[in-house]
Amino acid sequence: MSEYNPPVIELTVTRLKEFLRETEAIFWVFGFPLLLALALGFAFREKAPDRIPIGIVDAPNAKQRLALLSRSPALLPRIYDPAAAEQVLRTGKVSLLVEGTGVVIYRFDATRPDSRVARLEADDALQAAAGRRNPQPVRDQLVTERGSRYIDFLIPGLLGMNIMGTGMWSVGFNVVNARTRKLLKRLIATPMRKSDYLAAQFLARLGFLFLEVITLLVFTRFVFGVRVNGSWLLLGAICVAGAAAFSGLGILIASRAKTIEAVSGLMNVVMMPMWLCSGVFFSYERFPDAAKPYIRALPLTALNDALRGVMTEGLSAARVAPQLGIMLAWGVVSFLVGLKIFRWQ
């Protein structure tokens, strides 16, 4: 007997082998998230704050003003003749117009924050050049703390989205494929336990989950310096809970679908709201308060919140326990319902 593994192990191992032999799947699970992280990471990398374009109305003193204002790191001044200056201010191409001889006239829209900043910066530069002394000595200290950048917000979200996507797809696609090929029917004609088959889907999922999470974390650690501030063990537990939630959902969604098209449609219907609401790319704090309890009950929200909590804030297990609970509940309930209504042929 010992020569043969228990069915659930054999099912898991063969499922893993099948997966690793599927080149396209490998790309979607490992390659795609890396590309996405790379693209978004570069799009939102930190760079020097943009200079604010301002206009100087052409006059004999304009050249001199241009030289003074160009010294300000916050401003991008240019000289315009009077008619053109009107035009660029009105269309918002510049935030501020500087004109006048003797008295300096600033023309700007006070409701635009960048105009107000430009006004202050320009005034500072001109006053300093005119000989103003600041009575109070000051020093600026700039913050670029790790963990507070957009990329630090983004990576846990991408990780969560990937755990959801590959979890649901790998289970859903595989199950429906086996059903259309009558493989499920063949399997239930053996003494195999049905729950073993479905449990193996989840266990195999854990196998490539591990590879998937490590690849993304190592990659973003070296390329963007994204760190895990909390416990790695806790992070692992959160990923497993996420995998449980989404394998369960995958099984539920695939439990009756007869074609790949049908299951794809269902997957998208289920995943789309979570892509939008669960705080992958931007925080769900922007949604109305009334909607937030529902958003927080979604498995991807729970996963993203827990991942962010541990990766950026270094939260303890107790603090992410509610999220872990939400994910496990989704996993267990959808697994049981899926098993109950599962169509084997």
Place this chain on the structure above:
Amino acid sequence: MNDVASSAIFCRGLKKYYPDVKAVDGLDLSIARGECFGLLGPNGAGKTTTIEILEGLITADAGEVEVLGMRWEGHEAELRERIGLALQETQLNEKLTVLEVLRLFRSFYRAGPSPAELMKQLSLDEKMNSRVGKLSGGQKQRLSVACGLVGDPDILFLDEPTTGLDPQSRLQLWDVVARFRSKGGTVLLTTHYMDEAQRLCDRIAIVDHGRLIALGTPAELIASLQASNVVEFTTQPLLAEAFVGAIPTQHGFIRHGEGWQLRVDSLAVSVPAIIASIEKSGTRLVTLSTHEATLEDVFVSLTGRELRDE
């Protein structure tokens, strides 16, 4: 002899109605232990539906089923250990190798032959590390049968195991069935091939439209034609029925394709009589052929149709 207790497979009054067709329409069968039993019938006759009901994969609308003296309800776990099967169409995991598939299936059963033994038995050992997706049709079919044998079953169900195979692969599968039987196994198989049924089966049930239309050993069924030979001929124009009916030593005739088919005892008497009738009628003989009566003719005589629409 075929009472319920000693039957390997027994069913009575089996019915399965689909919205637009009666797939199985009141079938009674009793298959003895150690017997090889063939279900024969044209496309859509209900063979697959019947065999899958007996395999416990489809529930019948009406009727009783007993396998090894047990009903499916309440004994599924035990029965699954004791039967093996090959479905009419299953695509096993394409990305796995032959050995991996057999190990997987073997893990489901308490006891049975090792994958190595099975691969040897089914001449798959050279392919043991090939992906299932890369196997030929015959090799896939043999793997499928190997998966049926992997739990050392008492009963083997084979749904069209040799359809689409070349003659050599068919012979190989027949060998496997023969070996399984020599160890006391019971076989229920479906097929379109008369020679296969005649060679392999102790008894045959011919089904059509979900009903049993004939049952017996191959010899009995052929004997039921009461004629040892079949003559088929066509004429231009068609020979009138009155002339055909008058031909001697015949046991019935039917319209067949463009002409007639007659079951006769003696070719020496009947063939000259046919030619004489044709001349007398003023029609012209186009083709004439004869063969020894087969199961195919039994089917044609019972239904007026060919077994295979080819």
